[in-house]
Amino acid sequence: MRSNTHVFPVYSRSVTDNTHPMRNPDTNPMTPELVVLWLQSGGCGGCTLSLLGAESPDLTATLGGAGIRLLWHPSFSEASGEEVLELLDGAISGTRAFDVLCIEGAMLRGPRGTGRFHVLAGSDRPLIDWVRQLAARARYTVAVGTCAAFGGVTAAGTNPTDACGLQYEGARPGGLLGTDYRAGSGLPVINVAGCPTHPNWVTETLMALALDGLTADDLDAYRRPRMYADHLVHHGCTRNEFYEYKASARRHSDLGCMMEHLGCLGTQAHGDCNTRLWNGQGSCTRGGYACINCTAPEFEEPGHAFADTPSIAGIPIGLPTDMPKAWFVALASLSKAATPERLRRNAVTDHLAVPPAVRGTKPR
Amino acid sequence: MALITVGPFNRVEGDLEVRLEIADGQVTQAWANAPLYRGFEQILQGKDPRDALVLTPRLCGICSVSQSMAAAYALADAQNLHMPPNGELTTNLMLAAENLADHLTHFYLFFMPDFARAVYAAEPWYGPAAARFRANTGTAAREWPPARAQFLHLMGLLAGKWPHSLSLQPGGSARPVQAQERLRLLAILGAFRRFLETRTFGDTLDAIVALDSGAALERWAAARPPHSSDFGHFLHCSRQLGLDRLGRATDRFMSFGNYLIGARRLLRYGLWDQGPRHLDLATITEDLSHSRMLGGEAPLHPSQGVTLPDLDRPDGYTWCKAPRLDGQVVEVGALARQMVDGHPLIRDLVAHSGGNVQNRVIARLLETARVTLAMDDWIRHLVPGEPFCNHGELPDEAAGAGLVEAARGSLGHWLRVRKGRIHGYQIIAPTTWNFSPRDRGNIPGALEQALVGAPVRPEERTPISVQHIVRSFDPCMVCTVH
Numbered sequence: 150m151r152s153n154t155h156v157f158p159v160y161s162r163s164v165t166d167n168t169h170p171m172r173n174p175d176t177n178p179m180t181p182e183l184v185v186l187w188l189q190s191g192g193c194g195g196c197t198l199s200l201l202g203a204e205s206p207d208l209t210a211t212l213g214g215a216g217i218r219l220l221w222h223p224s225f226s227e228a229s230g231e232e233v234l235e236l237l238d239g240a241i242s243g244t245r246a247f248d249v250l251c252i253e254g255a256m257l258r259g260p261r262g263t264g265r266f267h268v269l270a271g272s273d274r275p276l277i278d279w280v281r282q283l284a285a286r287a288r289y290t291v292a293v294g295t296c297a298a299f300g301g302v303t304a305a306g307t308n309p310t311d312a313c314g315l316q317y318e319g320a321r322p323g324g325l326l327g328t329d330y331r332a333g334s335g336l337p338v339i340n341v342a343g344c345p346t347h348p349n350w351v352t353e354t355l356m357a358l359a360l361d362g363l364t365a366d367d368l369d370a371y372r373r374p375r376m377y378a379d380h381l382v383h384h385g386c387t388r389n390e391f392y393e394y395k396a397s398a399r400r401h402s403d404l405g406c407m408m409e410h411l412g413c414l415g416t417q418a419h420g421d422c423n424t425r426l427w428n429g430q431g432s433c434t435r436g437g438y439a440c441i442n443c444t445a446p447e448f449e450e451p452g453h454a455f456a457d458t459p460s461i462a463g464i465p466i467g468l469p470t471d472m473p474k475a476w477f478v479a480l481a482s483l484s485k486a487a488t489p490e491r492l493r494r495n496a497v498t499d500h501l502a503v504p505p506a507v508r509g510t511k512p513r
Numbered sequence: 514m515a516l517i518t519v520g521p522f523n524r525v526e527g528d529l530e531v532r533l534e535i536a537d538g539q540v541t542q543a544w545a546n547a548p549l550y551r552g553f554e555q556i557l558q559g560k561d562p563r564d565a566l567v568l569t570p571r572l573c574g575i576c577s578v579s580q581s582m583a584a585a586y587a588l589a590d591a592q593n594l595h596m597p598p599n600g601e602l603t604t605n606l607m608l609a610a611e612n613l614a615d616h617l618t619h620f621y622l623f624f625m626p627d628f629a630r631a632v633y634a635a636e637p638w639y640g641p642a643a644a645r646f647r648a649n650t651g652t653a654a655r656e657w658p659p660a661r662a663q664f665l666h667l668m669g670l671l672a673g674k675w676p677h678s679l680s681l682q683p684g685g686s687a688r689p690v691q692a693q694e695r696l697r698l699l700a701i702l703g704a705f706r707r708f709l710e711t712r713t714f715g716d717t718l719d720a721i722v723a724l725d726s727g728a729a730l731e732r733w734a735a736a737r738p739p740h741s742s743d744f745g746h747f748l749h750c751s752r753q754l755g756l757d758r759l760g761r762a763t764d765r766f767m768s769f770g771n772y773l774i775g776a777r778r779l780l781r782y783g784l785w786d787q788g789p790r791h792l793d794l795a796t797i798t799e800d801l802s803h804s805r806m807l808g809g810e811a812p813l814h815p816s817q818g819v820t821l822p823d824l825d826r827p828d829g830y831t832w833c834k835a836p837r838l839d840g841q842v843v844e845v846g847a848l849a850r851q852m853v854d855g856h857p858l859i860r861d862l863v864a865h866s867g868g869n870v871q872n873r874v875i876a877r878l879l880e881t882a883r884v885t886l887a888m889d890d891w892i893r894h895l896v897p898g899e900p901f902c903n904h905g906e907l908p909d910e911a912a913g914a915g916l917v918e919a920a921r922g923s924l925g926h927w928l929r930v931r932k933g934r935i936h937g938y939q940i941i942a943p944t945t946w947n948f949s950p951r952d953r954g955n956i957p958g959a960l961e962q963a964l965v966g967a968p969v970r971p972e973e974r975t976p977i978s979v980q981h982i983v984r985s986f987d988p989c990m991v992c993t994v995h
Binding site for chain 1: 518519520521522523524526527528529530546548549550551552555556557558559560561563564566567568571572573574575577618622623626627629630647648649654655658659661662663665666668669670671672673674675676677678679680682684685686687688689691822824897898900901902904974975980991
């Protein structure tokens, strides 16, 4: 991830207020602080609720150990009402220093460009105005979740609120802040995409900013941190034996591979969901349903029902990443011809109808 | 007389603004404003009905599974599909896991940190309360998140991930449970129960559930040091502050019932209005008179409702519509559920002081104990190897309703399908009921009524009493408007 040279300053320029009642005793006093300001807009808050589930270690220990302090977060902080408005005014004017602006939820530009589909309570100002001013002050701006990154589900259908991401409108660069926007560090908006994000996609991105910094090379073509985006959901899927032989599930609760008939995009989706795992030992595919490619721009409009795999002559239209079509077709036919009976039957049942054979211990 | 605007309320889900008219040191009128609109009911139009399973959970990141469940029930209703027993058990487990995680999140993350605010520094109970419940740095803040996260391993196993799962299907669950996984579920639930019995309640769940009157609760609290449990600690602060005299609304309670197993529900369906009443869902309407919505003159039942936002509507002061049951305001939530279901502790508390801040919080914790016990039973009844999911076909012309109780209260999805596509999809969320604006009769919604009489100290711009009342409802503003 990092070369030998530190390109961006490591030390925060934030003022550590010793009398602040919210000073986190977990913060290692020897570690410089990274101060984070977090706002929510046109989203569901799911990325925050996912973050709350951070484990091994938990959120407080993870952030504290890396010297990360929340200046304000809508779910975690005590401050309410006018205390928040004063704090935000101070963040804009520079009297309340912060390093990272995290935005969760899509930016709502409607109706008619006014931004008034979300007016920040108590302020009579559209959220998008607050975001523009705060982003101008931030050393790093992070879009938490696909809604904040690209528009996400909030931009689905007819997109009635004219929702977009911080620096993307679907797959097109631009969004609320425009293609030219750069945070104080020189970086564009960092897109920690996901619906929701895995807690550690967020914590590790913040830790990277706190400890080593990030460069543009650490982000992929959609400016997602490559730490998690350089993997495919397919990696580590428990159904890969079924995938090998194209032994496919037909209906929900079948055990087989879900690519052929149930809309699974795991072979194309960028994320480490099946190696990092969720809520203990889970993932979407382990939960028995298709990966819907939720870290991708415009995943919310696949052009077909999510649970369907569009195909022509039985060949799925969306092919696994980096796989030449002709080879895929050839391999798929061979696999289907070679499918062991066990897999062929288990793929279309909801329990292990045929367990694996137990072989003798002597070599044949 | 003064008019103040209070916001943003944090430690609620989403964004909330409240306008208050204050005279003689108390609130005389209140207007609740949901300032965020996303338009899910518009987004869903024209889509394949099965896409509702993907999109509706994204209404809310804290009650995602509740939304999934309502969508699954609506789709099932539209095709007359029923779940096999294993499917009922696992979907109930997922819904219960989310509801209980939400009850814990409400208590520790959203509600209790207000007791650590500087405004209370001179109170005799302040020291231990602040030390225990302060946001981020209190001792509770280290203990409860790992317990909750570990409890949600149940969700990782049954639902793949939380929030936003697609395991919940109209015919049951896409995630069959194997024998060893059933045992894992019991272990996970057991650890969660241990946390509740050690830190939250300081007593067995059976003892909590057996409390059958306000007097019994007082004896229970008096029999142990107030700080020996978080529940006891809350009761102590609540008594000192008189939270049973704060935040009373209509005392009319509704519940759609919850946790269906065969023909029975664990928690009863019904209405309470000075006694048990028949709940007639056909009398539900959404009034648009004070919402920023285009609408016809008459309020419509959600099976016919339409959502067309109108920023400039003159009398509109919120994006929230005003749901009414037979023209009346109702309150929903754990307190409503336990009232309708007839738990003796809650019936007695409400008989004495009505629906108020204290009783709302007590009901949530009581429900946590009740449902944890039920979950153990459900896991034991799982039969690996038997079906978890039935399958059906949705007709091209269909209609269905999905009713469920989320943590915050009654949630309904009303679906209309024409030519195989969603023709209409209307959602009424719990907080839509609780935080509704005035209707055409100028009757304020539940929160707007609950705030009347709240004491306001001189110079307070975000009155602490108002914060307690608002947070006692645990609003989910993202669901409210959707």
